[in-house]
Amino acid sequence: MAGFDKVVTSYEEAMAGLEDNMTVIAGGFGLCGIPENLISEIKRKGIKGLTLVSNNCGVDDFGLGILLPNRQIKKIVASYVGENAEFERQMMAGELEVELTPQGTLAEKMRAGGAGIPAFFTATGFGTPVAEGKEERQFNGRDYILEESITGDFAIVKAWKADRYGNLVFRKTARNFNPLAATAGKITVVEVEEIVEVGELDPDQIHTPGIYVDRLIQGTFEKRIEQRTVQPSSTAAGE
Amino acid sequence: MAGFDKVVTSYEEAMAGLEDNMTVIAGGFGLCGIPENLISEIKRKGIKGLTLVSNNCGVDDFGLGILLPNRQIKKIVASYVGENAEFERQMMAGELEVELTPQGTLAEKMRAGGAGIPAFFTATGFGTPVAEGKEERQFNGRDYILEESITGDFAIVKAWKADRYGNLVFRKTARNFNPLAATAGKITVVEVEEIVEVGELDPDQIHTPGIYVDRLIQGTFEKRIEQRTVQPSSTAAGE
Amino acid sequence: MALSREQIAQRVAQELQDGFYVNLGIGIPTLVANFVPDNMDVMLQSENGLLGMGQFPTEETIDADLINAGKQTVTMAKGASIFDSAESFAMIRGGHVDLTVLGAFEVDANGNIASYMIPGKLIKGMGGAMDLVAGADNIIVTMTHASKHGVSKLLSNCTLPLTGKGCIKRVLTDLAFIEIKDGKFHLLERAPGVSVAEIIKLTEGELVIPVDVPEMQF
Amino acid sequence: MALSREQIAQRVAQELQDGFYVNLGIGIPTLVANFVPDNMDVMLQSENGLLGMGQFPTEETIDADLINAGKQTVTMAKGASIFDSAESFAMIRGGHVDLTVLGAFEVDANGNIASYMIPGKLIKGMGGAMDLVAGADNIIVTMTHASKHGVSKLLSNCTLPLTGKGCIKRVLTDLAFIEIKDGKFHLLERAPGVSVAEIIKLTEGELVIPVDVPEMQF
Numbered sequence: 001m002a003g004f005d006k007v008v009t010s011y012e013e014a015m016a017g018l019e020d021n022m023t024v025i026a027g028g029f030g031l032c033g034i035p036e037n038l039i040s041e042i043k044r045k046g047i048k049g050l051t052l053v054s055n056n057c058g059v060d061d062f063g064l065g066i067l068l069p070n071r072q073i074k075k076i077v078a079s080y081v082g083e084n085a086e087f088e089r090q091m092m093a094g095e096l097e098v099e100l101t102p103q104g105t106l107a108e109k110m111r112a113g114g115a116g117i118p119a120f121f122t123a124t125g126f127g128t129p130v131a132e133g134k135e136e137r138q139f140n141g142r143d144y145i146l147e148e149s150i151t152g153d154f155a156i157v158k159a160w161k162a163d164r165y166g167n168l169v170f171r172k173t174a175r176n177f178n179p180l181a182a183t184a185g186k187i188t189v190v191e192v193e194e195i196v197e198v199g200e201l202d203p204d205q206i207h208t209p210g211i212y213v214d215r216l217i218q219g220t221f222e223k224r225i226e227q228r229t230v231q232p233s234s235t236a237a238g239e
Numbered sequence: 240m241a242g243f244d245k246v247v248t249s250y251e252e253a254m255a256g257l258e259d260n261m262t263v264i265a266g267g268f269g270l271c272g273i274p275e276n277l278i279s280e281i282k283r284k285g286i287k288g289l290t291l292v293s294n295n296c297g298v299d300d301f302g303l304g305i306l307l308p309n310r311q312i313k314k315i316v317a318s319y320v321g322e323n324a325e326f327e328r329q330m331m332a333g334e335l336e337v338e339l340t341p342q343g344t345l346a347e348k349m350r351a352g353g354a355g356i357p358a359f360f361t362a363t364g365f366g367t368p369v370a371e372g373k374e375e376r377q378f379n380g381r382d383y384i385l386e387e388s389i390t391g392d393f394a395i396v397k398a399w400k401a402d403r404y405g406n407l408v409f410r411k412t413a414r415n416f417n418p419l420a421a422t423a424g425k426i427t428v429v430e431v432e433e434i435v436e437v438g439e440l441d442p443d444q445i446h447t448p449g450i451y452v453d454r455l456i457q458g459t460f461e462k463r464i465e466q467r468t469v470q471p472s473s474t475a476a477g478e
Numbered sequence: 479m480a481l482s483r484e485q486i487a488q489r490v491a492q493e494l495q496d497g498f499y500v501n502l503g504i505g506i507p508t509l510v511a512n513f514v515p516d517n518m519d520v521m522l523q524s525e526n527g528l529l530g531m532g533q534f535p536t537e538e539t540i541d542a543d544l545i546n547a548g549k550q551t552v553t554m555a556k557g558a559s560i561f562d563s564a565e566s567f568a569m570i571r572g573g574h575v576d577l578t579v580l581g582a583f584e585v586d587a588n589g590n591i592a593s594y595m596i597p598g599k600l601i602k603g604m605g606g607a608m609d610l611v612a613g614a615d616n617i618i619v620t621m622t623h624a625s626k627h628g629v630s631k632l633l634s635n636c637t638l639p640l641t642g643k644g645c646i647k648r649v650l651t652d653l654a655f656i657e658i659k660d661g662k663f664h665l666l667e668r669a670p671g672v673s674v675a676e677i678i679k680l681t682e683g684e685l686v687i688p689v690d691v692p693e694m695q696f
Numbered sequence: 697m698a699l700s701r702e703q704i705a706q707r708v709a710q711e712l713q714d715g716f717y718v719n720l721g722i723g724i725p726t727l728v729a730n731f732v733p734d735n736m737d738v739m740l741q742s743e744n745g746l747l748g749m750g751q752f753p754t755e756e757t758i759d760a761d762l763i764n765a766g767k768q769t770v771t772m773a774k775g776a777s778i779f780d781s782a783e784s785f786a787m788i789r790g791g792h793v794d795l796t797v798l799g800a801f802e803v804d805a806n807g808n809i810a811s812y813m814i815p816g817k818l819i820k821g822m823g824g825a826m827d828l829v830a831g832a833d834n835i836i837v838t839m840t841h842a843s844k845h846g847v848s849k850l851l852s853n854c855t856l857p858l859t860g861k862g863c864i865k866r867v868l869t870d871l872a873f874i875e876i877k878d879g880k881f882h883l884l885e886r887a888p889g890v891s892v893a894e895i896i897k898l899t900e901g902e903l904v905i906p907v908d909v910p911e912m913q914f
Contacts, residue, residue: 003715003737004775029526029563030549032542055563080603088600100601103525104567104609108356111564116789116831117347118378120359123612124571127590127643130608139357139387143643148378165775171443172560173527174543179562183790198775204410205444209747209777211717211739211792223542229550231534242497242519243557268744268781269767271760294781319821327818339819342743343785343827350782355571355613362830363789366808366861369826382861404557411778412745413761418780422572437557448529448559450499450574462760468768470752
């Protein structure tokens, strides 16, 4: 069974081979479902010149934002950024390249990258700054632009559970970009809350088959909440 | 809750609105996971001139093959056909138009149709008869062809379980093309083995969200096996 | 009098239908969920991967793994489903969402919308807005009719970079409910107590005014 | 002597590596599963949506909902996963499968393959074969070196309609193991007891013969 056992036991091993100027695709939406410890390992390694592909760039002291102070990120491809001051400073100073990509297009680019689809047409962004330099074409009287797929040298992913073969299950909206990122990395590294024995996961209920996963590590997670919104316990009773 | 209750109680109601010369996308692979009773209802209605999009066309007396004797199918878009004599006769006689489409391209065309992607590039079929009349283009030094998406007036789908909102769960390899077909019909009709109450399905484990489903009916299924292959019980013991 | 944020949301809610799958943007659109008519069921789609968004959680039920597109903690309604971001935007881009409600900086008489970027100011990104306006057939834009300084936001041509081209057909402002058709704004309804003259004054794009312009009913 | 079907499968199995995800076509390729070396684990991908295909079921465990791409009833191996056809071909097209083994009518010195259609005969379709040859980096084609009438199947140019263009690098026939490179066939190994002269005679395309051509080892 050794051949399919993807488990590694240290974060150093998990991110081995990551080098300066590589492209890293990260799962997560805001701070939800982000590979916290894999990001910390990138910070610890001090890798520079990274191109990051991720829907967001974390906050000042959590998520991908922690890679900003040491200028580890050269470029970020994201749909929504700027929840932190250092990001803003670097972007305004021209130290950080930002390629804004519509959220759905970004998701589809990752999926396409993993699926061997080099490019696809989408109506999203037609007639907007996103369309600049891209081919435009009509199908059935509607306007579309051509978008190319994305792959990364590494993909870093957070899942909930996995078996040792790397079959993954995600939990609630922490799924988001993670299954897509998982398909699009030359080396896909996944951290999970729990590793179970092979055979424990229902084959019908696996979100990401292990074929996409190269390395797997069990971690502990802070799971910081970005917008903590609650209602009083009493009013919720009638829900 | 009436607004999201997709359940209908007769096959007549399930296929209401199907008319001559419409396009129907069907789930299933071989005879596995096919919407048996919805196909029977199409036969019963006597609808003609249909364009069928399905990986296969059933066998002589089961699956989509039962639509052949009365010449209900004008054209079929499929990856593998001809498991029955009447199909062969009609095709050879030029009575039935067959558009052979690679299996993965067919799956991706359905997905793209449902996802608002009008066209995508794929390496599949480059330099083959499938590429005839299609745009060719290189990306990163590799050759690709442009394939357009498929949508249907109706999609007919077989799932295992559903709740009344049309959230679907498929079982084993009966999943195949079904989730893709479900997204690509203007009207998507699903038949299932069991309808459960809303809230019984784990939201993390729904294969097809109810938003894609218009009508839902509970049926009974023959589930015919095309290639019954078994090993003696004794040799399997050591598995 | 100009509508309050709540009244805008309330008027939008009248456009809901039983069984609608709805995507509500951040801000006023979010408030629409509070005005869903009784005996009517709608399901809220959150583009980060949730269909069937419920209320905010309590302190006891809060879950870091369950947020909406505004990154707020939420709950799931009965019959909810979870999916990845590609599937979520397949739903949106494929036109499966029945109604999308979102805000804007400007809308013009050709149905163009500008909502994500003010040059010279910090650019935070379009998030899912470009996908939403490109994918939906049925969109209602909510915004104030004009800026605080009286500058119209209903223009003959948007001045800001576009979020989408030719995709907006209905706009609900604090003053009026307007349809966009044939390159013109068509006044459908006015806010209670707001005169047609006032709406004309604050609409820069060509405005078609029918003989009778009913007041909105609440 | 020419290899038997089983021997062809056995030789292909030597190319397996521990931890390989493998797609085996119908016919001889299917037999490869019987020769997976001990202490080595491979997972079989079946393009109808199963990773981790197991043995055939017994009469007691047969399940109409669980078949392989040849429509045969199968079982699932431990650690198997199920997915839809788009995901299955995302895996294949995206190059995630480590080895694909399939049959062919003809292969040529430019790596072209013809395997699905003989004009004038009934056309049943390409199934997943075009996707498999286009998507995989590592393909082994298995076939007889020549027809019963001695007509070579290793050609300078395929005569039948292609399944894929320039995608085949290795061919294992009943006579030889051959690599395709720089528009030529390169003889790597010969079947035990088969002479180089015999292989030359039955290879129509340009064949590069090294000084030493080892016999296959079993």
